[in-house]
Amino acid sequence: MQEERLVAVFSESARAVGSEVSIVADVEAVVDYVKQLTTCLVMVPDFASAKRLDLVSALKASGVALVQEDLRQGAATAAVGVTGANFAFAATGTVVLESTREDIRLATTLPEHHVVLLDPAKILEDDLAAVPHLRSFHQNSPRNYLAYITGPSRTADIERVLTIGVHGPKQLHILLFTGLSNDPLEM
Amino acid sequence: MNKVRAKEYQVRIDHALATPKLQEALHKFGDAFLLAREKAFSQYDFEALRLAIADCKDEVAAHRQQYLEQFIANAEAAGATVYQAKTAADANTYIAELAKSRGVKLAVKSKSMASEETHLNNALKGAGVEALETDLGEWIIQLAGQRPSHMVMPAIHMFKEEVAELFSKVTGSEEPAEIEHLVQVAREQLRQGYLDADMGITGANIAVAETGGIALITNEGNARLVSTLPKIHVALLGVEKIVPTLEDAATIIRTLPKNATGQLLTSYVTWIRGAVPCGDGDKELHLVLLDNGRSALAESPQCRDALRCIKCGACANVCPVYQTVGGHVFGHVYIGAIGIILTAFFHGLDKAAEIVRACIGCRACVTVCPSNIDLENIILSLRETIGHEEGIGLGKSIVFRKVMRNRKLFHSLIRAASMLQKPVTGGQRTIRHLPxxxxxxxxxxxxxxxxxxxxxxQWQKIPQKIEKPRFKVALFGGCANDFLYPELGIDLIKVMNKLDVEVSYPLDQNCCGVPALYSGDKETAVALAEQNIAAMLKDDPDFVLTTCPTCTMALQRDFVEFLKDNPVWAARAEHLAEITVDAAGFIVNQLGAAEVFKGEAVPEKVTYHDSCHLKRGAGVWKEPRELLTTSGLDLVEMEHADRCCGFGGSYSLTSHPDISKQILGDKIRDIEKSGATCVAMDCPGCMLQLRGGLEKQEKDIRVKHTIELLAEALK
Structure with a gap:
């Protein structure tokens, strides 16, 4: 019940700020989603739940071109970045990504689409509920780059008119994937 | 007073007033902001949040060294290099030298008000380093060669046609003035910059002592690119950004976007601690902690609350003066009410001296401040400082020091004036033209x-017939009630007598002192406070009533503050404050007597104008409305009912009549739009302003004090 409520609130808040929220059942659905977005280069950094799903092999097997060598140049030309999320919070539709690894940051800043895989079990109530996890990240690792992401990149700097996609991703796609991971400290 | 500076300032005002398009945009923005903000906070307790932020910032201010050391130790342990810059020049030199020593050709920047404060781009240019602003608004004003006119939306003063023209010069082709297209142009033009740059420069919204990390609260995503791609990351931040814990940071993050742009949360909140991986190695992270006047501000008991500021810009958004002239007039680098204070400490009193006078004192900013800063009070104390440093002008000095402090002289001069004015009044109650x-x-x-x-x-001759009064109250008339609108006092007697309250008028009372205080002459204000306390408490009244909310603030708040360390006066000032209450509030709250007027009035469509100091000073706004509606008047709310009318005492007469006129124009439009035939209020100053404006425009709308309408109802 509680999870259902949080998923509902999360989805509503995320959509209100322009995120796409979808439910996916398996890795094939993720591959289909990505293929619908682009025929160009896709970047999938290294993260735990992708490894378990063997997402990279599945994408390759269905013919998706992946960024492999020069990550910086690759990310700059990729159309889609796919990552997991450590956890999320419902009140504002926010996903939280432990982005200390540079490949996570490249995949979530440069491509026009950012696809996030999120286990709905990891949706918390709000920003205050997130603080204990923030503290754990800080305690577990000496250096951190943590990101709250709430919708696509936006600006209102010209005549205060809201415009999407100024520097970061133009679209944020959140794929709710049950059974992916229930550990907020893992992506 | 510095004549050259004052003249330059007036030129800027004239220029801004000649740009109605800007005014219209800022007015619309102010309206939209308030709606969005209200919606964003609908599920949250704003008062609790702002008290928490104030507490947290005060805790850090009280133990500055301890939290600074904790932050630095944790940041260094995480691999950051920390530099403490005492001045703006120190910060600039450090960053420019660092850039030179690392062979940096291009530095990409995300938005940082601290770097605007230090004029960092100039310093980098001097060191042969190109600084590229990547925040859209900052890039626009960089291309235009201007400075920000708003802390959150730096290019709020510009229009899409101007932006298109600037961008066309960059791309070399004609760019259409369509916002979506222009944003795309910026995306494409700036993208390569991130990849080419050797240094990324950001500010920080928060620095967390507990972790040694910083947090950036942004929407565009450029700060994430700036802090990710270049090998070197420099974050320039004021020392006041330090908070003790992650919970404190969360409170600020919960509040700032809602209060700045009406967003529940910005697109990105980025927490960075230490030298994170970058390419094949680690990033080089430099944290430049800027003091530049902040320690001096922390040491100023009158002004230090300003250090609580989280730079949301709301004080400008709601400010009628900002909406009228924009941030290039009403600000230096930092703009709006907080900008006045920060400018004085970061850029010097001289840079703040003119804009200190530009505040009309309406307290709209105080209501929305997320750090619970009493901006108006701090601005008044800065006025006093400038009054000391530069003098308040010979004319004012004579009026306040020689005339006002001597009540008999002051009042006999006013009596003389009533005789001398005849040639211009022709015996009428208003002056339409002056020679x-x-x-x-x-x-x-x-x-x-x-x-x-x-x-x-005439007081002694006004009959009062009450057998057994419930209360004996003394009226503090204030200059306007006494000398301009004596009929208001007579109406008050009528209304109070009906409620079995006897009214006295202590003749030794003098001006409340606010005009002197607002002009920077606190000494006179204190002298007047003592005279008035003695006069009003002489016959030990049950209550002291006021009909002017500015006087109310003086009696309820200022006298206590002035005299709190004076053993002769402190307790008496407190007592006077306790028994002082404005007339409408007295009838509703102390007497519970609104029903006495039930249905007595001849029905009329009335709109109510909230006077700044009554609503946002004394907290009274429901009471007059209750009295008006109970009496049978048809109350229709105007838009912006609690927006200042532009009076502000000497603000409209001497210091800023041209701004006052514009603000009055806004108010008159709102009154007219309401369709009311009468506008009610509880302040003789507002009456003067609105009667004057409506009469000049020949509008057939009555301007009445609530007490006058109640007296009418009893006829």
Whole structure:
């Protein structure tokens, strides 16, 4: 019940700020989603739940071109970045990504689409509920780059008119994937 | 007073007033902001949040060294290099030298007000380093060669056509003035910059002592690119950004976006601690902690609350002066009410001296401040400082020090004025035209004539028939009630007598002192406070009533503050504050007597104008409305009912009549739009302004004090 409520609130808040929220059942659905977005280069950094799903092999097997060598140049030309999320919070539709690894940051800043895989079990109530996890990240690792992401990149700097996609991703796609991971400290 | 500086300032005002398009945009923005903000906070307790932020910032201010050391130790342990810059020049030199020593050619920047404060781009240019602003608004003003006119939306003063022109010069082709297209142009043009740059420069919204990390609260995503791609990351931040814990940071993050742009949360909140991986190695992270006047601010008991500021810009958004002239007039680098204070400490009193006077004192900013800063009070104390440093002008000095402090002289001069004014009044109650160099004063507003017989001079002859009074109250009339609108005092007697309250008028009462205080002459204000306390408490009244909310603030708040360390006066000032209450509030709250007027009034469509100091000072706004509706008047709310009317005492008469006129124009439009035939209020100053404006425009709308309407109802 509680999870259902949080998923509902999360989805509503995320959509209100322009995120796409979808439910996916398996890795094939993720591959289909990505293929619908682009025929160009896709970047999938290294993260735990992708490894378990063997997402990279599945994408390759269905013919998706992946960024492999020069990550910086690759990310700059990729159309889609796919990552997991450590956890999320419902009140504002926010996903939280432990982005200390540079490949996570490249995949979530440069491509026009950012696809996030999120286990709905990891949706918390709000920003205050997130603080204990923030503290754990800080305690577990000496250096951190943590990101709250709430919708696509936006600006209102010209005549205060809201415009999407100024520097970061133009679209944020959140794929709710049950059974992916229930550990907020893992992506 | 510095004449050259004052003249340059006036030129800027004239220029801004000649740009109605800007005014229209800022007015619309102010309206939209308030709606979005209210919606964003609908599920949250704003008062609790702002008290928490104030507490947290005060805790850090009280133990500055301890939290600074904790932050630095944790940041260094995580691999950051920390530099403490005492001045703006120190910060600039450090960053420029660092850039030179690392062979940096291009530095990409995300938005940082601290770097605007230090003029970092100039310093980098001097070191042969190109600084590229990547925040859209900052890039626009960089291309235009301007400075920000708003802390959150730096290019709020520009229009899409101007942006298109600037971008066309960059791309070399004609860019259409369509916002979505222009944003795309910026995306494409700036993208390569991130990849090419050797240094990324950001600010920080928060620095967390517990972790040694910083947090950036942004929407565009450029700060994430700036802090990710280049090998070197420099974060320039004021020391006041330090908070103790992650919970404190969360409170600020919960509040700032809602109060800045009406967003529940910005697109990105980025927490960075230490030298994170970058390419094949680690990033080089430099944290430049800027003092530049902040320690001095922390040491100033009158002003230090300003260090609580989280730079949301709301104080500008709601400010009628900002909406009228914009941030290039009402600010230096930092703009709006907080900008006045920060400018004084970061850029020097000289840079703040003119804008200190530009505040009209309406307290709209105080209501929305997320750090619970009493901006108006701090601005008043800065006025006093400048008054000391530069003098308040010979004319004012004579009026306040020699005349006002001597009540008998002051009042006999006013009596003389009532005789001398006859050539211009022709015996009428208002002055429509003034000759010679005074003529501009009556161009847009008539002025009330000084009454032939002041309230104090006719008091003894006004009959009061009460057998057994419930209360004995003393009226503090204030100058306007006494000398301009004595009939208001007579109406008050009528209303109070009906409620079995006997009213006295202590004749030794003098001006409340606010005009002197607002002009920077606190000494006179304190002298007047003592005279008034003695006068009002002499016969030990049950209550002291006021009909002017500015006087109310003086009696309820200022006198106590002035005299709190004076053993002779402190307790008496406290007592006077306790028994002082404005007339409408007294009827509703102390007497519970609104019902006495039930259905007594001849029905009329009335709109209510909230006076700044009544609503946002004394907290009274429901009470007059209750009295009006109970009495049978048809109350229709105007838009922006609690927006200032532009009076502000000497603000409209001498310091900023041209801004006052614009603000009055806004108010008159709102009154007219309401369709009311009468506008009610509880302040003789607002009455003067609105009567003057409506009369000059020949509008058939009555301007009445609530007490006058109640007296009418009893007829």
């Amino acid at each position: 010679l160099f005074f003529s501009s004063l009556t161009e847009w507003r008539t002025l009330p004539a000084v009454a032939e017989k002041s309230l104090r001079d």
